[in-house]
Amino acid sequence: MNKIFPSGENLEIERDGFLFKKLQKEREKLIKTYIKICVEKEPVPLKLFIDEIEKELLTQILKLAQGNQRLASSLLKMKPNTFNVKIKKYNIDSLKFKLPDF
DSSP: OEEEOTTSOEEEOOTTSHHHHHHHHHHHHHHHHHHHHHHHSOOOOHHHHHHHHHHHHHHHHHHHTTTOHHHHHHHTTOOHHHHHHHHHHTTOOGGGGSOOOO
């Protein structure tokens, strides 16, 4: 599947491709980080940890999509309404990621 970004850059996501393998490695790092924090420091509620990751992911996707909520939601394979509910939950302002009009 290909997605076209506003810049015209193509992003190809293949189940057996490089990006999928990279995401698997990142997921493994997150799990190890969570366990390390809980063991070496102070236990953190899993929900709080996941919420922080979700908030950061939504923020980064909005930056990539230059504030375009519809594009951001499609990149995450999420319904626009669900995406909107989530960015409201975390008080993320998509307008701050829009490029200024000239």
